[in-house]
Amino acid sequence: xxxxxxxxxxxxxxxxxxxxxxxxxxxxxxILTFLFGGATLYYSQLLKQLPxxxxxxxxxxxxICILLLLVGKLATLLKSADRLFLLPKEQEMNRFxxxxxxxxxxxxxxxxxxxxxxxxxxxxxxxxxxxxxYPMILIGLIGLKFADLQAKxxxxxxxxxxxxxxxxxxxxxxxxxxLVGLFFVHWxxxxxxxxxxxxxxxxxxxxxxxxxxxxxxxxxxEQKRMYRIYRxxxxxxxxxxxxxxxxxxxxxxxxxxxxSKKQTQTYSYLFIHRFMRSDEYFGQVLRLLFLGGVCLLxxxxxxxxxxxxxxxxxxxxxxxxxxxxQYQSQVLTxxxxxxxxxxxxxxxxxxxWVLSMSALIFILVSLLTIQLHLVPFVVLGNIVIxxxxxxxxxxxxxxxMQY
Numbered sequence: 001x002x003x004x005x006x007x008x009x010x011x012x013x014x015x016x017x018x019x020x021x022x023x024x025x026x027x028x029x030x031i032l033t034f035l036f037g038g039a040t041l042y043y044s045q046l047l048k049q050l051p052x053x054x055x056x057x058x059x060x061x062x063x064i065c066i067l068l069l070l071v072g073k074l075a076t077l078l079k080s081a082d083r084l085f086l087l088p089k090e091q092e093m094n095r096f097x098x099x100x101x102x103x104x105x106x107x108x109x110x111x112x113x114x115x116x117x118x119x120x121x122x123x124x125x126x127x128x129x130x131x132x133x134y135p136m137i138l139i140g141l142i143g144l145k146f147a148d149l150q151a152k153x154x155x156x157x158x159x160x161x162x163x164x165x166x167x168x169x170x171x172x173x174x175x176x177x178x179l180v181g182l183f184f185v186h187w188x189x190x191x192x193x194x195x196x197x198x199x200x201x202x203x204x205x206x207x208x209x210x211x212x213x214x215x216x217x218x219x220x221x222e223q224k225r226m227y228r229i230y231r232x233x234x235x236x237x238x239x240x241x242x243x244x245x246x247x248x249x250x251x252x253x254x255x256x257x258x259x260s261k262k263q264t265q266t267y268s269y270l271f272i273h274r275f276m277r278s279d280e281y282f283g284q285v286l287r288l289l290f291l292g293g294v295c296l297l298x299x300x301x302x303x304x305x306x307x308x309x310x311x312x313x314x315x316x317x318x319x320x321x322x323x324x325x326q327y328q329s330q331v332l333t334x335x336x337x338x339x340x341x342x343x344x345x346x347x348x349x350x351x352x353w354v355l356s357m358s359a360l361i362f363i364l365v366s367l368l369t370i371q372l373h374l375v376p377f378v379v380l381g382n383i384v385i386x387x388x389x390x391x392x393x394x395x396x397x398x399x400x401m402q403y
Contacts, residue, residue, distance in 0.1 A: 005099040008077040019233045035295075035311070038304040043121070050125050057126030058183040061119055065179055068115040069145055072108030073225045074152040076100045076218060083215035094209055097156060101149045108145045113138060127183065136187060143194040144175050150201035156218040157211040170200060234284070234319075266338050267327075267346035274326050275350060284319045285354065288312050289361055296365045302374040306381040309362045313382075316358050317389045320351055321397050344398075351394065355386045 050057070077100065078086075086093070116138050123129055123137075151167040174197035181189030230239045275281045292312030299305045324347050359382040366378050 002095070005077065005096050005103075009103060012077055016229075019239070023233065034304075034307045038299070038301065038307065042299070042301070042304075043118075047121050047125055052125055053128060054122075054126045057122050061123050061126060062179045062183050064115070064119055065141060066175065068112050069108075069141065069148065069175060071111045072104060072145065072149075074100060074149055074156075074221070075104045075225065076156070076222045078215075078219050078222050080219060080223075083219060087215070090213055091210075093213060097153055101153045104149050105142070105146060108149075109142050112141045112145065116141065133187075137182065140178070140182070140187075140190050140194050143198060144171075144178060147171055147174065147194070147197045147201050150198070150205060154201065154204050154208060155221075156213055157208045158214045159208075159211075167201075167204070171197065174200075231284075234280075267343045268349060270327055271323055271346060271350045275320075275323060275354075281319060281323060285316055285358070288316050288319070289358060292358075292362060293365045296362060297369060299366075300369045302366075302370050302377050302381075305366050305370060305378055306385070309359070309366070309378075309382055310385045312362070313355060313358060313385050313389060314393075317351070317355065317394060320354060321394060321401075323347065323350070324398060325401060348390065348394075352386075352390060355390060359383070359386050 076097065116134065120131060120134055123133070124131075148171055151171045154167055155164045174193055178190050178193035178197070181187075181193055233239050289312070292308065295308045295312075296305055299308055324343075363375075363379055363382055367375060370378055
């Protein structure tokens with residue numbers, strides 16, 4: 001049992017590293033660099049326009065700190081079979097869960113360090129604090145995140161739903177009061193509340209150490225955590241662990257009926273049904289459109305706007321490409337005499353429709369922030385991006401696929 005978590009963790013890292021090279025590819029890193037540089041420039045220009053002290057900045061800093069604290073779940077790395085094979089070792093699981101909690105703190109601590117570093121100029125403008133206050137705030141925030149993971153560690157035991165909700169409520173109230181104390185009262189109040197919240201959860205853990213583990217709840221929580229990770233990876237490459245959920249989509253029946261029933265539109269009918277009814281495609285595209293729209297609302301430079309639009313149009317295209325192979329294993333599509341050229345033509349028609357609608361949405365969102373005389377550049381830029389993606393990138397990808 002002493003080496004179980006370290007073994008699981010090593011296997012977990014090897015498993016995720018297979019997908020890391022698809023996420024951190026050269027083009028995506030370049031786009032992220034441009035986004036970060038543009039955001040930094042915009043942020044610095046905004047700060048120069050703010051008065052000193054900027055009192056509303058305290059509320060903004062508090063809200064951002066809360067959002068940063070929400071990053072990171074308890075990674076137990078438990079599997080479905082553990083409810084049977086680890087059951088005899090249940091009383092020895094405390095060390096395993098402590099290791100899981102400590103490991104789960106690493107990513108949130110890194111996010112807090114970078115997020116707080118990005119927030120410090122606003123804190124300086126709002127409160128007049130210099131960079132020397134950075135480690136003081138960071139240690140306190142990590143303490144609050146540790147308490148959050150303690151609450152989630154406590155939830156693995158067989159507790160009622162009300163007790164789990166009470167633990168979350170205690171953490172929420174403690175975190176908000178601590179941050180209010182930091183930004184509006186005195187930093188000593190902040191540290192005092194952080195200490196009290198952690199003492200509360202330590203006392204609860206000591207009391208629950210001999211309790212039985214709720215295996216169903218804990219394993220289900222871990223599977224949901226991994227599913228969220230796979231959903232993110234699925235934005236960049238195919239993940240076999242993602243199961244599609246099909247919906248009837250009665251509201252889109254009018255769209256299905258508009259597709260011609262001619263033989264030349266056979267795959268158009270199949271592709272549009274698959275796209276609209278599957279969360280793997282339609283749901284992902286909606287989420288990317290929402291994220292892209294939110295990012296564009298924060299941009300007032302047309303060049304930076306095109307970089308954001310290009311990034312999200314690329315991700316949308318990447319999501320749609322696997323649609324081409326969806327009916328690869330269907331025997332009837334092999335027996336039915338439909339030429340490969342017709343299949344390609346139908347696929348490109350669906351792709352062109354999705355990209356055109358996505359680009360139109362991004363252009364309309366950009367109208368809210370971009371000066372009117374620069375809008376033609378945004379429109380032309382989005383058209384060029386769509387043409388490049390459909391005319392160059394997608395054919396290159398399809399050549400590597402067997403369909």
